[in-house]
Amino acid sequence: MSNKMNYEKQFFDWEDYELEEKYALISHAIQLGNVVEAKKYRNVLKKNKIKLKSLPTNKTFNLKHDITLLPRKASFTFIDLFAGIGGFRLAMQEVGGKCVFSSEWDESAKDTYFQNYGEVPFGDITKNEIKELIPDYFDVLCAGFPCQPFSNAGLKKGIDDTRGTLFYHIAEILKEHQPKAVILENVRGIISNDKGNTIQTVLRTITNMGYSCNVPQEIIDNGPISKLKKECSKMVLSAKDYGVPQNRPRIYIVLWRKDVNVKKFIYPQIEKAKTKVGTILEKNVSEEYTISDKLWEGHQRRKIENSRKGNGFGYCIFNEQSQYTSTISRRYYKDGSEILIEQRGKNPRKITPREAANLQGFPQNFKIPKSKTKAYQQFGNSVAVPVVTKVAEQLVDQILNV
8 A cells, every 4th residue: 555545644535536646745735834935835735736725734734643753943944855764854954944845755754754744745846837836946955875886977068967867856856946045965976976977067067057065166176186186085074073973974965056255165073072972872662673593694704705705795793882883774684684683592683773874863752653674675775864954054154145
């Protein structure tokens, strides 16, 4: 059964209403209320004979559905692309942002997003009819986009260099709306992907549309690639340096419109306080998370085999005193081998879904999917919230408040 059936229970009895993305439209209209950023959503609903007066206020709706992760008094607006379960949204709300558009294609992630923010993200951002619903003006575009090589990389055709990729649609939105700032998150490997052509094309495409970043334009346009990689490596931050006991290096690309009086973006300083894995662990964890003798024997055998082959793939064991874990991935549900927790007198265990949430910096009141598989996938795919929060704080101070 599609998760969209879950949404239907949360709204109204509109059985005959077949407008695509209806739940996204309704929930965006409810959460934003009668403000200019909601104009397009409300106009579409009105056109399709949905009585706007029948929509509850966001306060009433949020109380009814126990929505607690709400924005503070907003000082700027942002859109949340490739939103996942809303890691970017949490961080941006924490520093005074109000989300005016969200988009995510995965149905289970959309359901988790709705349960926590009272808003169903729009689906396929590659569809023009979805992009047309984005409010005309917003301050910041946020996106943790998939890393894909560009078949036309290096041809210097501008935005057309990226055609056929998901990044192309980010570029289209930037070209159309020209927000004041951009935050892009990706794996560190994008720096070396396709011998550096991928990151060069990303930066060249956006800066040639009127944006600046910390990498000098001459290096973006003409290289050499070695210098480009070196400059981009300065944008890599790890969760373990910002209060989260996880070694999760990610690149955070911050760009701003050239008309903003900013010479260089200063990334947040590394925090001196050391982290400990014990801070994210639950007490009295169920035996179901202890790995079986058969699986444990397999882990140990494969680690020995991999060591003989000269590669480092295999399980990693941590305890309460460990400073940090390795990176949790979306595949953690397979066998949990990248992060195992030591247990005295028995086999190690996998982390729990709540511990996975803690490892990414999600608050205790964040509602976790009932499916463990989905929970591991969603948290493994997410951004580390405290890192994005630190970057967002600097963005507000250095760019939005200029």
